[in-house]
Amino acid sequence: MDPWIRTEEDRELVNWAGELASLMAKRAETYDREGTFVHEQIDLLTQAGYASLTVPKEFGGRGCNLRQFLLAQERLAEGDSAAALVMGWHLGITQSLAVTGAWPDDMYRAFCKDAAAGQALINACGSEPDTGSPSRGGRPTTVAKREPGGYSITGQKTWATGSPVITHILVTAAIAGEDRVGEFLVHRDNSGLSVRESWDSMSMRGTGSHTLVLENAFVPDANLLDAMAPGGKSKRGGDGGGWLLHIPATYLGIANAARRFTLDFANAYSPNSLNGPIAAVPHVRDKIGQMEVERMTARTLLFATAMRYDEAPLPDRINMRADLGLAKYAAVNAAVRIVDLAMRIAGGQSILRTLPLERYYRDVRAGLHNPPMDDVTLSILAEEALQGRR
Numbered sequence: 001m002d003p004w005i006r007t008e009e010d011r012e013l014v015n016w017a018g019e020l021a022s023l024m025a026k027r028a029e030t031y032d033r034e035g036t037f038v039h040e041q042i043d044l045l046t047q048a049g050y051a052s053l054t055v056p057k058e059f060g061g062r063g064c065n066l067r068q069f070l071l072a073q074e075r076l077a078e079g080d081s082a083a084a085l086v087m088g089w090h091l092g093i094t095q096s097l098a099v100t101g102a103w104p105d106d107m108y109r110a111f112c113k114d115a116a117a118g119q120a121l122i123n124a125c126g127s128e129p130d131t132g133s134p135s136r137g138g139r140p141t142t143v144a145k146r147e148p149g150g151y152s153i154t155g156q157k158t159w160a161t162g163s164p165v166i167t168h169i170l171v172t173a174a175i176a177g178e179d180r181v182g183e184f185l186v187h188r189d190n191s192g193l194s195v196r197e198s199w200d201s202m203s204m205r206g207t208g209s210h211t212l213v214l215e216n217a218f219v220p221d222a223n224l225l226d227a228m229a230p231g232g233k234s235k236r237g238g239d240g241g242g243w244l245l246h247i248p249a250t251y252l253g254i255a256n257a258a259r260r261f262t263l264d265f266a267n268a269y270s271p272n273s274l275n276g277p278i279a280a281v282p283h284v285r286d287k288i289g290q291m292e293v294e295r296m297t298a299r300t301l302l303f304a305t306a307m308r309y310d311e312a313p314l315p316d317r318i319n320m321r322a323d324l325g326l327a328k329y330a331a332v333n334a335a336v337r338i339v340d341l342a343m344r345i346a347g348g349q350s351i352l353r354t355l356p357l358e359r360y361y362r363d364v365r366a367g368l369h370n371p372p373m374d375d376v377t378l379s380i381l382a383e384e385a386l387q388g389r390r
Ligand SMILES: Cc1cc2nc3c(=O)[nH]c(=O)nc-3n(C[C@H](O)[C@H](O)[C@H](O)COP(=O)(O)OP(=O)(O)OC[C@H]3O[C@@H](n4cnc5c(N)ncnc54)[C@H](O)[C@@H]3O)c2cc1C
Pocket: 089, 123, 124, 125, 126, 127, 128, 131, 132, 133, 134, 136, 158, 159, 160, 161, 162, 203, 204, 207, 209, 366, 367, 369, 370, 371, 373, 375
């Protein structure tokens, strides 16, 4: 019994995500080994309608709230976390656009129509070699120059998850001659856009998080969707960023997969020095208990935060930044510890590539480097504590 599955609709959703996860699980190892983009997984998901999960019902989608979105993401990631992360960015941004109304209506409606038909996938590409994580507020070195009727954008965006397939790319660029930083929509078919296949990581190898190269990529005026003065708030940020909880949901999915594998392993593995499986050994039971503590605590905080977020009026969501960061911090660090415990239970075999645990171990660590980073959350919590706000 999952206490966070509240309705029949939730149950159907999670079961469906579970079926998709099972189909993907068979191929996940190959993508990881080869370090290639998870094309077939994304085809499967878009054809199944997964890309419409957070598209509002009025525009042909499933209209999931944050809690439902996270339930599905967590379950999906048990099958293939790389594919889940690609979909997580898309679904999260799609949800935040619905909540904030950050785009002009006609543009959002057209995007939703394509997303519901499995023909559009979006991601925000803000990271750069010289500025690092965009969440730290550095001015992009990618530059947008004014031209008649629009802007010409030149620069590079690293860590562009889903780069082999995303159709709608949100790119931040410093507007030449101004203080402001713009967020531009660049379509995949833009002749000034190319993908440099630079992604060769130890974790989340199938995400295709390559480098996007923009060389005089022209976009019309209408594609400047937002322009922030230094320290200013973006329109997309108007919902407090709850959608970013797709990140901890995805990494908890990896931990769930490690836990499930290890429980089966502990029940089945019976070395001849014992009279039965290692599940009866006290230190193994202790570690299983610790995994449960980590998992239940993290899920409780994650889903309770998501529910509070769903129930909060829009202006109050802005004030949930610390709570959202805390939920991410707790869940991702718990996920890392759960995979570690799972490997200790399985013993030496856990490092063999014949078992999936070493892949989970590599993948789960990537969550530490998705926003918000731990140091940012700790500093916000410290600030609130020192000001007596908690
Ligand atoms: C699997 C995966 C997928 C990703 N997908 C995307 C994506 O789709 N789009 C995207 O834009 N990004 C994406 N990212 C990139 C991510 O958002 C970060 O930009 C990236 O992980 C680097 O973050 P960082 O904080 O380590 O980097 P850096 O900013 O380079 O920081 C490096 C080190 O310096 C410290 N540091 C740097 N600046 C400061 C500062 N101002 N104050 C305090 N400490 C500082 C950091 O704490 C860290 O220890 C992805 C990352 C991963 C792991």
